[in-house]
Amino acid sequence: MEFQPLKEGTCYYFEGPVNIGYLRNGEEGMLIDAGIDASTMKKVLKWLKQEELPLTHLFITHAHSDHYGGANYLQSRQGVHTAAPVLEAAILQYPILEPLYLFGGNDPLPELRNKFLEGAPIQIDQMIDEGFCQIGSFAIEAILLPGHSYHQLGLLYQEIFYAGDSYFGEKQLEKHGIPYLTDTQLAMDSLHKLKGITCQGAVPGHGTYEENFQSTVQSNFDYHEQLLEWLEEEIGKKPDGMSHEDVIASMCANYHVRASQLSQWLLFRTAVTAYLTALLKQNRITSEIKDYRWFFKVLR
Ligand SMILES: [Zn+2]
Structure with a gap:
């Protein structure tokens, strides 16, 4: 330190x-x-x-x-x-x-x-x-x-x-693979708000102080958008929809996250669900309960 x-x-x-x-x-x-x-x-x-x-x-x-x-x-x-x-x-x-x-x-x-x-x-x-x-x-x-x-x-x-x-430093963002979020839409709204702050510089919780922190904020924004696009495409490959459990498994596997313990897996379950709820809020997917499972489908 x-x-x-x-x-x-x-x-x-x-x-x-x-x-x-x-x-x-x-x-x-x-x-x-x-x-x-x-x-x-x-x-x-x-x-x-x-x-x-x-x-x-x-x-x-x-x-x-x-x-x-x-x-x-x-x-x-x-x-x-x-x-x-x-x-x-x-x-x-x-x-x-x-x-x-x-x-x-x-x-x-x-x-x-x-x-x-x-x-x-x-x-x-x-x-x-x-x-x-x-x-x-x-x-x-x-x-x-x-x-x-x-x-x-x-x-x-x-x-x-x-x-x-x-927001996270760029290195930390890559390291996390799927960053911990509770609501990706709100996180992106917050990033947008950060861009409007005039100050000498900013220090994130994980990363380093930067005077020009706006470019790191934009990288965070682009990163979330890229994950949303990947997720929408992945769900779109299944015409009958994809269960919540399968979405979590696919996304964790694709981004090579480490989730061998229950506590880690629960954090990623919340993070993946944050991206799902953003797609729902943006009307890019729909969801329903089918056979006692939570299913997601791309709107066509
Ligand atoms: Zn935190």
Whole structure:
């Protein structure tokens, strides 16, 4: 993890597999996200102490454990005013909700309650929704960017945009094969919204800070469109339609994703379904329940 200045004296980030933002304003300091676990947070705290940088506030962009897993440790070590988006806050306070929703509403099996799907619960002091807000002395604009998570908020501060997982670095996009989304249509609408943001530069949750982040945003958009086109064509090859289960298997095989464990497979089931619901919303396919199975068909 490397501490990178973005705007001297005010905006920084810890660059790593999951980026962590840091804002400074006089005696106050705020982390944006908290890394996946206690050991990540220990490194962050050690660095801030060494550099004599204050830590008084924490903001979590969305309730995925790789972004909040280190927050419980932080809260156990020191008082830190914690803010989070509405709805995401519910999951942060009751993190079992993630394995629960991924498991289709059933009580999650013990193997699903791992650190990748469920972090330790945290206390939320302030719930944030879209718009201008004040977190301590930080005057911030929160921008609603759903599609990857239900109520993800990106933060704009001093012309630096902390984007959460609203877009991925190009390398990360290729690595994922099928990026995790809850609703591809909303994710693409959010990408469109990102293009309208004027700022000095942006840092995604996974990837690097770029001044010209708009071209990476466009690559994300093109990537999703390419997956939608592949999926529409694949379903079109079956005149009688394709079951949900078969769509998941075909798409995972085609993009060579690793899903040998139930927890991984459930994440891809949600991601593939996000592309299916986008095709449904765009009226490119229809769906019906046939013989107790969910079937998809291309409109002709
Ligand atoms: Zn995420």
